[in-house]
Amino acid sequence: MEYDRLTGDQRALVATLGNLGNICAVSGRRDAAQANYQEVLELQKVFGDEKGIGTTLANLGNLRADAGEWDRARAYYLEALDLMTKTHDEPAQAVLFSDLGLVARETGHFEEAIQLYERSLELMRRLGNLGGVADAWRMIGRTFLIQKRYDEATACCQTSQSVAERLRDELRAGGARYVLAQCYEDMGRLQDAADLLEQVVHMDRKYHLPKLEENTQRLRTLRARLADPYQARSHRGMQA
Known part of the structure; x- marks a missing residue:
């Protein structure tokens, strides 16, 4: 860097x-x-590099x-979106719509979040970015899960998992299974949740992922609930 200066x-x-910022x-x-990033932004403004400015703002x-x-994040994202639209940078827009969806979801604007994720999904499809398609379906599913719209959440997560499996993308498939396991647990389908979480833990261990300990404990708790006669009866009752 000093050499470049x-x-x-x-x-x-x-x-x-x-690169250092990343x-x-x-x-x-x-x-x-x-x-x-701020230093990058000032230099990009000098060059008039609108596409680069959009990326740095994101x-x-x-x-x-x-x-x-969230408010500051949204302000940066919207400024970035204006430039990405102006420069017709659709791959960057596809990611940014998902980023804006996260802000909307985390601030409780669930319908807006779903609309933004759907815009990301539409662009990812058009661009042929199947990894992005899998991500968008998972994010929509997670938003439905927060709203306790379990049937819709389950369908979205299953679609995300299916796309990721076709890509042979283990990490994305694992991400979909993680959300799907939470859906099943909340619905009382404890065995289905445990089966999926077992696959998630296997992947966590294989790739040394940071949630290994947390997910292992969650799996133990699920297995304990399944082994408990009262929990098992409740589980069967909820599925009836």
Whole structure:
């Protein structure tokens, strides 16, 4: 980075700072990421790089979303969306609609969230991004789950899982199973939930994912409920 500063290669500096910002963001160092992205943004404005500015604004929005600062995240996302629309950057728009959907969901605007996820889904389909399609179905399913609209949530998660399995994308399939297991647990279908969660835990262990301990404990709790005669009777009654 110092070499880029000394040589005056500003475009190389933008790339370096952007990469540093991404690394800091992924590792949870939000203040450092913010500083890098802000410097990138100022340089991109000098270049008139509207497409790049849109990407950086979205990155700044992601930082605020990670911090739970939903209003600030939304402001960044909407500014980014204006530029992405202007530059016809549809792949970036497809992701951004999902980001805006998350903000809407987390602030309790569930119908708006579903509409935004559906816009993301529509673009992902048109672009042939099947991974994005699987993600959008999962996010819609999660929103329905929060609303206790279990039949719709289950259908969306099953679709997400099916798309991910066709792609042989284990992580996305696992993400869909995770939400689907929660649907089944809330519906009283404890055995179905445990079967799915067992697959999720296997994947967590295989890829050393951070939720391994949490999901293992959740699976133990489910198995204990299934082994309890009273819980088993309640479970059968809810399925009747």
